[in-house]
Amino acid sequence: MSDAENPSEFEPVQVFPETEEMDLRPGADNCYKCTTCDTACPVAEVDDGFPGPKFQGPEQWRLKRKEDEAVDDSIMSCSNCMRCDDACPSSVPLSQMHNTARGEYVDEQMDKLSREYLRNRILANYNTLAMLGSKVPRLTNAVMGNSLVQTVNEKLLGITGEREFPEFAEQTFREWWEERGGPQVRSEEKRVAYFHGCYSNYNTPEVGKAMVRVFESFGYEVVVPKQRCSGTPMFANGMLDDAKRAAGINAENFKGLIPEGYDIVASCTSCSMSLRQEYPELFDIDGIEDVSNHTYEAVEYLRIHEDLRGAVADATVSDQSFAYHAPCHARNQGLDRQAVELFRELDGVTIEDVGDSCSGISGTYGWKEEKYETSMAIGEEMFDHMHHAEGDVGMTECPTCSMQMNHGTGYEIKHPLQLLEEAIV
Amino acid sequence: MPISEDVLVVGGGLAGATTALAAAETGASVRLVTYKKSTMRFASGLIDILGYTPDGEGPISNPYDALASLPEAHPYSVVGEEAIREAFGLFDEVAGDSYLGGHTDANALLPTHGGTVKPTARYPKSAANGLASDGRDALLVGFESLTDLDAPLAADHMAAAGVPFSVRGVTLEFPVELRADAKVTRFAKALDADENRARRRLADAVEPHLDGAERVGFPALLGDEHGEEVRADLSATLGVDVFEVPMGPPSLAGLRLEDRFFAALDEAGVRISSGNPVVDFETDETGDRIEAVFVDRKGQRVPYHAGQFVLATGGLVGKGIDSSRERVEEPIFDCHVPHPGDRYEWSDADAFGDHAFARFGVVPDEELRPTGSDDDVEFENLRAAGGVVGGADFAAEKSGSGISLATGLVAGRNAGTEASQ
Known part of the structure; x- marks a missing residue:
């Protein structure tokens, strides 16, 4: 007799056994x-x-x-x-x-000896590349900016020669951090551990510095644990073993701070995305849920815990206009409207969202020779909207979106933390 | 409490957006929190008031005349005719010249992609030449790879429904080579950008099939940003009017409406947080007032404070009402949702029968505050709007969007007024 004929006797059973995989x-x-x-x-x-x-x-x-x-x-x-x-x-x-x-x-x-694998492995491990390159930043910048090197990169490795390699800062964020002697504010109650990621360490330390100064101005003790790449470029290239190694080190270095009252904040929205969502989804590592549950994007953290709206509303900066682009990974964390909502109340600032299209670079994707055109075709709408926006400075939270914005328009690109620093520090 | 507003609206569909706009009009500060992309993108883009009575009579020619016959518990009976009229006024302002139908109280009859004829109060301008009350002979055009509109079948359905004109359907190949399962957005983009002279080539492909037809209907994919231009180009080449047939999800007409509403929300200064669900709340000591709702940030619970709250999370489909094998519930505030104890009474054996589940939802008082089983309000400062409100089988009545608009207007206005006091 079918269940439909005699519903009272139907009981659901576990059809699929529990699995460890x-x-x-x-x-x-x-x-x-x-x-x-x-x-x-x-x-x-x-x-x-x-x-x-x-x-x-x-x-x-x-x-x-x-x-x-x-x-x-x-x-x-x-x-x-x-x-x-x-x-x-x-x-x-x-x-x-x-x-x-x-x-x-x-x-x-995938053939592990193929050019594609080798190229992807190099791109995915930007962390290592940047660590070596930033030891001699001026030399690296000169070499990487050399058109011959770019051609060799494209022909030999399949890394597009159309893009200019991001410049390494002369002093990394961590070097600056050491030089200033670490935290300038100590607090038992307000504590954050900063996940700076690769880019604000090697390429845009001004973003990391802005983060530290803004948080210290709100009375936070900031610590900067040792860290590896968040894993974002590794996921995107299917290098899950590399990502798991990096995740393991990051979990190890951050999880011990959580019981001491620290939350983790990141300035890059792909880093926060990775720690928060991809780590627990993909890896079974001790402490990884804890790390995920305590990770925030930097501005988001302040919005939740401080009267950031009030602080910004009371501030004034010199007149400036921004064309803001929300990175896809910010969108996925519900942060896509945060910067515009915050800064439209800041005296002196005009800020406009350039629409919900993707910038097209998606980390290492747009660096691949065979993906470059797709990447630029996706970005077309954003470039167009940026040109039509009043602002002549771009703004975004994501390092590679900012590369793409700059590449497509020539605009200077800022991180929201930099404007926040200007407004309230 | 850093994140704090006068009014917080939970839900980003038509009801939530309308609530937020109505609340903002009172001068209150408003935040709209929505888990996912707006459900407007799943809707056909047709905006109904009432197409059929709860007894299934219709199509109704004048929905306002039929309001008096609705049961007392129907959301329209709770808010009243004046509120419905004002809500459609608000809709007309948001939709601007992209929508028609506001010149009369009477319903318009629109052909759907299934070939049925639907009574509706407002329709996109792009669909205007498709009106079923129009006597001009029509040709429907579908595309090989787009299964959502089977044009010959839809045309036969329309003819069988007795429309006052002759209608035929033809299936063609789209002039730009797209992947086999390309989506409406991809078609629209090809026409927007006029890739490979797509507009001209499409018109040329349709022309031999005209055979006296005085208007041509296409699935709703005739451009997105440049829709008007696409229709004008096709029409000029063909020498007859063209129209779009409203489609199922993902729907371009719905996406366009979503864009309009969200632009209006931005314009009104409404703050929007999207991407994370509201999962819980806390009250004051009395338990009668909600102080904050909690938004789940993948494990973190972020409090959003407000003076007034509006629940606009949708019905069973939108997941604003949930069910298990034991009970039917409203998952955020656990508001009372009346339903038979025996779950086999929730539905009717006949697929198109009178299903109890279709009317499941919270029970509002005259101010749209959900009430408990004891008829007392659940919380002093919580109101409800849209599909989460029970009492109407909106799918059968063709009343879903009108209920969202009308309850949204009343809930938003009341919440805004009370919060500003």
């Missing part, structure tokens, strides 16, 4: 194929050969249940912007599926 089935089952994710995907919008996030995630996952089904190589064209996560009305963990599939593809299907 990562099981994305519940997420895949939540997909009812509304295809909203596909309409939100910036790559699918410009690349007619790219099957969108619905295929890369739930559909590919289902196909693979039948074994022997290889991951489709189009997974490497996903830029890991994670917009699909935000678009899905059903909370399907799309980016987690993509990260998992990409990791498997690189592990099992």
